[in-house]
Amino acid sequence: MATDVMPAHSETSRPEDNYLTASKGIMSWLVTLDHKRIGVMYLIGTMTAMFLGGFLALLLRAEHISGTPTFFTHDQYNQLFTLHGAIMVFLFIIPSIPAALGNFILPVMLGAKDVAFPRMNLCSFYLWVIGAIFFICALLTTGLDTGWTFYTPYSTNTSQTNVVLATFGAFILGFSSIFTGLNFIVTIHTMRPPGMTWFRMPLFLWSLYATAIIQVLATPVLGITLLLLAAERMFGLGIFDPKLGGDPVLYQHFFWFYSHPAVYIMILPAMGIISELISTFSRKPIFGYRFIAFSSMAIALLGFLVWGHHMFTSGQSEMVTIIFSVLTFSVSIPSAIKVFNWLATMYKGSIVLATPMCYALSFLFLFTIGGLTGLFLGALATDIHLHDTYFVVAHFHYVMMGGTLVAFIGGLFYWWPKMTGRMYNEFWGQISSLIVFVAFNLTFFPQFVMGSRGMPRRYYNYLPEFQVYHVLSTIGAFLLGFGLLLAAIVLIVSLFKGKKAPANPWGAATLEWQCGSPPPLANFEKTPTVGNPYDMNSVVWDPDTESFIRRGDVPPVTD
Amino acid sequence: MTQFWNSINPFPGQHSTFASNVDAIFYFTFWLSAFFFVAIVGFMIYFVVKYRRIEGQEPETSPSHNTTIEVAWSVIPGFLVLGIFWWGFTGYVDMRSPPSEAYEVNVIASMWQWQFKYPTGAIAKELHIPVKTPVKLIMQSKDVLHSLYIPSFRTKQDVVPGRYSGMWFEATDVGVYNLFCAEYCGQKHSDMITKVVVHPVTAEDATDEVKETFDAWMEVAADPLKGPGGVVIPLEEAGKNIVEIFQCAQCHSIDGSKKVGPSFKGNFGKEVEIAGQGKVLMDENYIRESILEPTAKIRLGYEPKMPSFKGQMKDEWIDAVIAYIKSIQ
Numbered sequence: 001m002a003t004d005v006m007p008a009h010s011e012t013s014r015p016e017d018n019y020l021t022a023s024k025g026i027m028s029w030l031v032t033l034d035h036k037r038i039g040v041m042y043l044i045g046t047m048t049a050m051f052l053g054g055f056l057a058l059l060l061r062a063e064h065i066s067g068t069p070t071f072f073t074h075d076q077y078n079q080l081f082t083l084h085g086a087i088m089v090f091l092f093i094i095p096s097i098p099a100a101l102g103n104f105i106l107p108v109m110l111g112a113k114d115v116a117f118p119r120m121n122l123c124s125f126y127l128w129v130i131g132a133i134f135f136i137c138a139l140l141t142t143g144l145d146t147g148w149t150f151y152t153p154y155s156t157n158t159s160q161t162n163v164v165l166a167t168f169g170a171f172i173l174g175f176s177s178i179f180t181g182l183n184f185i186v187t188i189h190t191m192r193p194p195g196m197t198w199f200r201m202p203l204f205l206w207s208l209y210a211t212a213i214i215q216v217l218a219t220p221v222l223g224i225t226l227l228l229l230a231a232e233r234m235f236g237l238g239i240f241d242p243k244l245g246g247d248p249v250l251y252q253h254f255f256w257f258y259s260h261p262a263v264y265i266m267i268l269p270a271m272g273i274i275s276e277l278i279s280t281f282s283r284k285p286i287f288g289y290r291f292i293a294f295s296s297m298a299i300a301l302l303g304f305l306v307w308g309h310h311m312f313t314s315g316q317s318e319m320v321t322i323i324f325s326v327l328t329f330s331v332s333i334p335s336a337i338k339v340f341n342w343l344a345t346m347y348k349g350s351i352v353l354a355t356p357m358c359y360a361l362s363f364l365f366l367f368t369i370g371g372l373t374g375l376f377l378g379a380l381a382t383d384i385h386l387h388d389t390y391f392v393v394a395h396f397h398y399v400m401m402g403g404t405l406v407a408f409i410g411g412l413f414y415w416w417p418k419m420t421g422r423m424y425n426e427f428w429g430q431i432s433s434l435i436v437f438v439a440f441n442l443t444f445f446p447q448f449v450m451g452s453r454g455m456p457r458r459y460y461n462y463l464p465e466f467q468v469y470h471v472l473s474t475i476g477a478f479l480l481g482f483g484l485l486l487a488a489i490v491l492i493v494s495l496f497k498g499k500k501a502p503a504n505p506w507g508a509a510t511l512e513w514q515c516g517s518p519p520p521l522a523n524f525e526k527t528p529t530v531g532n533p534y535d536m537n538s539v540v541w542d543p544d545t546e547s548f549i550r551r552g553d554v555p556p557v558t559d
Numbered sequence: 560m561t562q563f564w565n566s567i568n569p570f571p572g573q574h575s576t577f578a579s580n581v582d583a584i585f586y587f588t589f590w591l592s593a594f595f596f597v598a599i600v601g602f603m604i605y606f607v608v609k610y611r612r613i614e615g616q617e618p619e620t621s622p623s624h625n626t627t628i629e630v631a632w633s634v635i636p637g638f639l640v641l642g643i644f645w646w647g648f649t650g651y652v653d654m655r656s657p658p659s660e661a662y663e664v665n666v667i668a669s670m671w672q673w674q675f676k677y678p679t680g681a682i683a684k685e686l687h688i689p690v691k692t693p694v695k696l697i698m699q700s701k702d703v704l705h706s707l708y709i710p711s712f713r714t715k716q717d718v719v720p721g722r723y724s725g726m727w728f729e730a731t732d733v734g735v736y737n738l739f740c741a742e743y744c745g746q747k748h749s750d751m752i753t754k755v756v757v758h759p760v761t762a763e764d765a766t767d768e769v770k771e772t773f774d775a776w777m778e779v780a781a782d783p784l785k786g787p788g789g790v791v792i793p794l795e796e797a798g799k800n801i802v803e804i805f806q807c808a809q810c811h812s813i814d815g816s817k818k819v820g821p822s823f824k825g826n827f828g829k830e831v832e833i834a835g836q837g838k839v840l841m842d843e844n845y846i847r848e849s850i851l852e853p854t855a856k857i858r859l860g861y862e863p864k865m866p867s868f869k870g871q872m873k874d875e876w877i878d879a880v881i882a883y884i885k886s887i888q
């Protein structure tokens with residue numbers, strides 16, 4: 001089905017061409033239908049958003065060097081944390097792994113030529129760009145001061161900032177996300193080559209599949225909610241504002257009905273990356289493949305049932321609160337299963353600490369802390385105390401930044417040779433992972449302590465007793481910024497100075513390593529033979545090409 | 560040493576009947592998590608060292624699947640987290656079941672301050688409560704969401720506009736504790752901080768920090784005409800207290816600057832311009848009318864925004880306010 005909409009390339013393409021060199025000029029990128037180029041554009045876009053959001057974060061942390069006004073005013077501070085959160089969530093972390101890495105890798109890993117709907121894929125990217133422009137306009141005009149959660153009635157009747165502009169931005173970004181999800185679902189269902197059964201699919205694909213289901217089912221709810229919010233603000237329709245007969249708690253239900261599943265949009269793809277990295281760099285098949293695959297699906301489904309745990313103190317009914325608490329604990333199990341399985345994969349492996357693996361081990365450490373602190377928040381009596389404090393801030397940074405961002409960088413280093421055809425500098429890559437790991441803990445661990453000591457979040461000023469934790473956190477943040485910058489530099493330098501990358505530098509058995517680096521325009525010259533994606537014995541090191549190659553003597557899997 | 564312990568102790572002191580249970584759940588979860596965390600990271604490091612790659616040596620094959628182990632590590636943590644849930648749930652039910660004879664205080668939250676109203680009619684900006692007595696707060700918001708949070712009591716509840724929200728607690732120790740707004744409420748959210756003053760019930764329990772008993776405090780608070788210890792204070796000073804209680808300064812400055820309403824400074828005994836009525840003398844009757852019937856005369860250049868204080872402001876209090884305004888020249 002996709003083959004008939006593939007870009008016309010065959011007249012010009014030569015065998016030594018790859019997707020980067022197959023056509024030239026800026027227009028060949030802007031109107032490309034190639035999933036790889038769209039993935040690269042998404043990568044550039046989301047990375048730009050990340051560095052912008054990160055810059056705002058450093059300004060926020062700088063303000064907290066003292067508890068009294070330092071660099072900014074009340075209003076500026078409120079705008080900084082809102083834009084930091086909104087940019088990181090809507091422009092970076094939700095699209096990052098699926099739309100940037102997923103777009104590039106999913107079809108190649110599947111053994112397909114492209115995604116099912118390449119035009120929709122390009123459209124998704126442009127929707128992202130338009131959404132980003134709305135956000136930037138809000139930023140440049142009045143800013144935005146509602147928090148990324150847009151809680152009513154503040155957002156509809158009080159805030160003086162451009163809430164409507166920003167909500168339209170988020171609305172459009174929602175469609176971008178839905179398009180990506182829809183495309184991935186259809187691609188995985190219809191475009192698997194012969195032999196690629198569901199249970200021969202790499203776990204990264206399972207996780208993207210589970211993510212896509214959430215994207216398609218949950219995002220429309222956010223869209224509608226934001227439209228209602230805009231309608232209330234512009235036309236005075238009473239939906240959420242009690243002065244107009246509305247209910248502010250209703251807004252929170254709608255918002256978290258999307259935004260809780262959305263945290264799994266953020267973490268599931270990251271877990272998928274980690275499954276690939278741990279298996280490859282331990283040179284061992286992943287342990288408990290089916291449990292990991294099913295746990296992705298379980299998380300996707302259970303993730304829809306726990307939104308109320310963001311509202312334990314909101315005034316929702318006590319019975320509902322209790323039910324949400326017990327359901328919340330049920331989602332912690334599939335996450336724990338994955339962690340145990342990753343560990344078991346390393347057992348009796350042959351572990352090499354290449355940069356992607358260093359990031360994967362960081363992920364294990366940080367995500368475990370993030371997940372375990374979720375237990376304190378899921379338990380009602382403790383959440384009442386911890387809710388809306390820095391404890392929650394630390395919790396979600398451990399899962400979103402320590403988890404998703406770290407896995408994203410690990411994945412980026414892993415697939416970088418495939419995407420660009422260049423090897424990065426291993427030593428500096430490892431150093432970057434070490435700095436990021438140490439600085440991350442320095443930034444966010446003190447926040448757990450100050451949170452449980454009662455430091456509320458979204459505070460511009462704070463009482464003197466919290467200063468020591470804030471100062472530690474600020475120092476950590478600047479170090480962390482440096483570590484991330486270093487990682488970016490290592491990757492960018494490799495484009496100019498890096499060795500040429502072989503087809504399979506790591507010895508992984510998934511299909512994307514069977515085509516050239518970078519892949520040719522149509523991914524595979526001939527349809528690849530599909531084997532067990534984690535059978536590390538099927539590839540061996542070949543000193544002539546300095547690459548791992550498929551062993552000729554491995555019989556094709558039959559069933 | 561105690562100072563060191565205090566700085567790493569994850570909690571502020573325990574000063575309500577909930578606090579010790581909440582902390583116990585926290586520590587239980589903490590040690591359980593610490594166990595799993597140390598085990599996970601420990602195995603991770605051990606495997607990285609033990610099974611590091613040695614050139615030219617392929618790993619020995621090991622099973623990639625073991626149903627018994629996999630089921631075990633799915634089910635056992637399941638029971639453990641159910642235990643945490645159960646404990647958290649019972650603690651929560653206590654927090655949300657106020658005893659029937661609790662002392663009630665009305666709380667009004669607005670951007671960006673707290674106001675506490677007592678059954679005696681007293682109004683305060685800090686929350687004053689008796690020690691070892693169940694207290695119930697009946698909370699309302701005048702504008703957006705707020706959340707009343709007292710870390711030392713380990714409790715918090717959002718204040719939602721358009722409905723009453725309730726919470727209760729029983730303070731165990733005399734003292735002064737922080738009270739925060741925990742739900743983002745706009746510009747000065749971080750300044751929406753006040754104190755909880757827990758008073759002794761009897762004089763023997765007084766501390767250096769809080770000397771007055773709750774009743775003694777109340778006697779004064781309920782009567783702005785009296786000073787600490789119940790002594791009669793000058794009328795001007797009483798007027799100042801009253802202006803503070805009713806938060807008149809939100810709209811009226813005392814330094815001559817223009818706010819929502821005209822300044823108190825330097826107007827008494829002078830002619831002032833009234834919209835549509837020409838010049839009027841600002842005297843005792845003018846002030847009285849402005850408090851009880853604020854829309855009767857609107858100063859030129861201002862909007863009729865002042866609420867009436869009829870029924871809230873007693874006659875003797877109005878006398879005091881007049882004396883106070885007279886004094887600001």
Ligand code: HEM
Nearest residue numbers: 263266267309310332371374375377378387388396399400
């Ligand atoms: C073991 C799994 C997890 C559990 C049990 C858990 C539990 C919770 C609970 C109960 C809250 C509400 C806390 C409060 O506001 O009082 C919360 C907040 C949050 N969690 Fe998790 N969580 C888990 C994993 C994750 C993951 C994987 C992510 C994202 C990748 C995540 C992101 C967040 C975010 C963003 C918030 C706060 C949102 C906000 O208020 O702005 N959590 N978590």
Ligand SMILES: [Cu+2]
Nearest residue numbers: 705740744751
């Ligand atoms: Cu507030």
